[in-house]
Amino acid sequence: MSTHSPSSTTRLKTSRRRVLQAGGALLLATLWPTARGRAAQATQAGTGMLVEDVATPFAPNAFIRIAADNTITLILPNIEMGQGIYTSSVMLMAEELGIDPFAVQIEAAPPGGGAEITGGSTSIMTEWLPLRQAGAAARTMLVQAAASHWGVAPESCTTANGAVVHTPTGRTVPFGDVAEAAAKLPVPKEPKLKDAANYTLIGRKHHRLDSQIKVDGTARFGMDVQVPGMKIGTVAACPVQGGTVRSMNRNAALAVNGVHAVLVTDNKDTVCVVAEHYWAARKGLKALHIQWDFGKNAAITTQTIYDDLHAGLNGPAIVANAKADAPGVIGKSGATYTATYQQPLLAHSPMEPINCTAHVRPDGCDVWAGTQVAERARDTAAEITGLPASKITVHSQYIGGGFGRRLEHEYVTQCVQFAKQVPYPLKIIWSREEDITKDRYRPAYVDKLTAALDDKGYITALQHRIVGPAVVARWDPPELTKDGYDEDLSLATVVTPYTYPAYRLEFARREAPGITTAWWRGVGGTRGLFVVEGFIDELAARAGADPVAYRRAMVQNNPRALAVLERAAADAGWGTPVPKGRARGVALQFAFGSYMASIAEIEMPSPDEVIIHRVTAAVDCGQVINPDQVIAQIEGGLIFGFSAALYNEITLENGRVQQQNFNTWRVMRMNEAPRRIDVVVMPSKEDPGGIGEVGTAAAAPLLANAMAAAQGRRYRSLPLLSARNTEGKE
CATH class of the missing domain: 3.30.365.10 (Aldehyde oxidase/xanthine dehydrogenase, molybdopterin binding domain)
Known part of the structure; x- marks a missing residue:
């Protein structure tokens, strides 16, 4: 998403660095471009130092401060909300600087320049290069300062444990002792980065740096x-x-x-x-x-919103993306297939109101x-x-x-x-009731897909219409396309592991009355994946094909997608018999810059009860920073997504939200969580992708496809255990 909803393709490059001297300290400011290109000035937290405005379209986004007492501080624009960014970001900088991550203090960056936005699974994607470059630049300058003091060649020195080391003699000097001298040196324009083969932190498991303060209660929320x-x-x-x-x-x-x-x-x-x-x-x-x-919204109901969405399936729409003549191919095809999907309003309901x-x-x-x-x-x-x-x-x-x-x-x-x-x-x-009833909600959407099929049941043309709000129109109006399209909706719809000979995506904008809609742990990715993966599964069933085999045939030219699909299938035992009463479902995705295949093994003792016995996932998120955190994010994201997929829907009656607390807004209990979640992180040399929303996006299609296998009918409406589904209606 971009700043309105950062996309999986976001890649920001470091273009300017600056060093400031302050009271014997080295302050390295890394300036990154922002999506809107605003120049800015910011006061460094806790020091009163002004980082001067630069007449370029860049803004302060990260700082390394090394004080004379050898205190090392990383000032981050991204905020910690459980995703582990304070650990992974420090690891990036510490890898290049040559320090123990636990020796680093973290400060939240002051506002300034438009870069302090945390969302869309973009933190590591945007920090991957700049933070390593900042660490490498600081290392180069500290080494140069120490080498000059000793009268030795910089090439004979390295860094370790917060000190510069002269390798031939073993002499060391703490960073703080040479920080003032280093601050007077020019900043290297292209600091040499470590070769991946020499990483000692990146790619290895590391305890979270904020675990202790959260356990002992000193972390301040x-x-x-x-x-x-x-x-x-x-x-x-x-x-x-x-x-x-x-x-x-x-x-x-x-x-x-x-x-x-x-x-x-x-x-x-x-x-x-x-x-x-x-x-x-x-x-x-x-x-x-x-x-x-x-006021005027007192008569609005949930049905009011759904009726308007379904009305948008016909009539005018924006053509958001097109390849070849999909309507023409569909019109002439001897075999077509159509399905309509519906998704509800959702609240966020974080534990901290x-x-x-x-x-x-x-x-x-x-x-x-x-x-x-x-x-x-x-x-x-x-x-x-x-x-x-x-x-x-x-x-x-x-x-x-x-x-x-x-x-x-x-x-x-x-x-x-x-x-x-x-x-x-x-x-x-806010009370919990206020928090849920006055939330800003994930929008409701209706999608209609029609495919032309060849004689083996594979897609020759696909036409897809999305009907619903454009969140970015309120959140960041300049980011709306000139014809009124919210590009977040392309996530997991236009950009998927699959390709089609002909394609057409349409968008009919319908803003829901009486509520405000907003981002929700991956609006485009969670919304689009439920629709696309449900439709692919239906086409596999229509063709009489195994769901994994059907997808395998569609991604033969996408090696990363194929690799995660094959690994997940192998680890889950796909193709082997399941215990009596159980069924499996699969989902394959590319969203937020990462590939993942997931397989769920479930049991449904009745149409309104789902037991999730096992989930198996294989994820390729590019270069991994902290594998433990990737696994934790997939596990947590799946459970968060399962709650929403199975149970959650915000409904309105007489303009009022009906759900008020966790007695009516259901959260998955421990005994309802999957009995087992296995996540394998695939090795990769690609730049990092996002991970925070990947598990959540998989949850709904994964369960819907497993439930379809168990019940012998499709689930096209969320939540999956709503009366619309349990009564056999779609």
């Missing part, structure tokens, strides 16, 4: 923020989008012990009760007895938040307070689950609006 004098607020927004407060009992709320204030947003759609602690705020909010004017802390003063504003878009958090605070961006400080925290939810910043807007009305720091905490 947004919910953990404590500021002197801070008060706690909790909110209630109108349950129907667009509605406003009609009346409330403000005095009753203020009468609750510990309550300090009752606040309302500028547009009067949300109320906040502020108190000494959260429980008092909750009691005060309940005492308000708010009456709402629901939405929260934000802000302190608005006449001379500045501080914001503490777990955010995937620190720059947007800064900018919205500047807009609300009227302060210049330079007076806004965003303190990025660890995120207790993002999944795309914290690519949004409306909760920061809300918090700053409320904090502007009080003289003290204010922390806003």
Whole structure:
């Protein structure tokens, strides 16, 4: 995705580096291009040092700081939300610099330049070259400084354990002792990188650097923020989008012990009760007895949205991608096949509910938040307070689950609006009910595919129509194509392991009324893969072919896809008998720059019960940084995706979201999780692909195809255990 939804093809190249000297320290700033090409300036966190604006279309994105006391700090634009980026990023830099990753301190980069966006499985893809180059440049300069001090050739020196080593004599000098001298040297334009054969960190298992602080409780998430004098607020927004407060009992709320204030947003759609602690705020909010004017969206239902989507299957549409004359081939074909798929609205429901802390003063504003878009958090605070961006400080925290939810910043807007009305720091905490009912949802979509087939049942032409919202139209309007297409929807639809002689992708844009749609752990990839892999499986069944063999024939010219398919099939025992009552399903994908084949072995004691006995996956994500983290991401992504695929759907009645907490928004329990997940990481010399959303994208098609094998009928609607499927309807 790009910055709006970073794609699997994103590749950013380092184009300029700068060294700044500060108090005997070496500060190496790596400047990377951003998707929009904005020049910027940023203040280095905690030092007050200004990284000067450069009259080029680049922005600060990563820094290495080596202090005189030998403290080594990596300042990252990507935020940690459980995906392990703080470990893998350090490994990239440490590999070239010659240090133990556990010796590195990490700081979140301050906003500035548009690069601080974490999403779309792009962190490693974008950091792979720049962070290694930054480490190599720093190493080269430190070696040169030490060699000059000793009067020896730089070629006779190396680095290890945070020191420069003179190999012939064994002399060592800590980085900090030569940092000031190194800072005066020119930055190498093309620092020599290690050969992969000499890697000691990259490609090897490594414990996560943040494990200890998460276990002992010292890692600070947004919910953990404590500021002197801070008060706690909790909110209630109108349950129907667009509605406003009609009346409330403000005095009753203020009468609750510990309550300090009752606040309302500028547009009067949300109320906040502020108190000494959260429980008092909750009691005060309940005492308000708010009456709402629901507005124009009060009649909207889920069926309203689905009816509009299905209406878009006919009529005008954008031709987003075309190869040859697919409609002409289909029109003349003696054999065609058509299927329509439907996918629901989905909530994010991270374990850490939405929260934000802000302190608005006449001379500045501080914001503490777990955010995937620190720059947007800064900018919205500047807009609300009227302060210049330079007076806004965003303190990025660890995120207790993002999944795309914290690519949004409306909760920061809300918090700053409320904090502007009080003289003290204010922390806003949403209840779980508020978090689910006022989420920004993964869109609902309807897809229709029609294929022309040859005499063996293989595709000669494919026509695919997508009907649904364009998230980027709201999130980053300039990224919408000139004819109105959201290119995120091409992920796993246009770019797949397969090729077709003729192809046509159409997009009929239909924005859902009464809700806001957003990114959700791989909108395009998760959405597209369910449709494409379900359709491929149906074509294999129509042809009377084995699903793996059918796919194998279609990817003979794609060696990476073929390799993962063959490995997954072999490891899962595909083609061997399964125990009585069980069935297998397969999915093959290329998304987020990575290939994966996965096979599920399931049992269905009844049409509305699925037991997942085993999942086998083979993944080729290019050069692996930390194999353990790749496996963990696939395992976690699959389970996250299985919850959504089996159970989850946001529904509306009278404009209100019906699901409110985990009693109605079901999350897969431990006893429901796969009994066994086997992941093999394929060796590869390709540049790294993304991995955070790969497992999630596989989950729905994998289960749908296994369930079809078990039940003898297709599953074209999500969630898979909805009444639409269990009653035999599609």
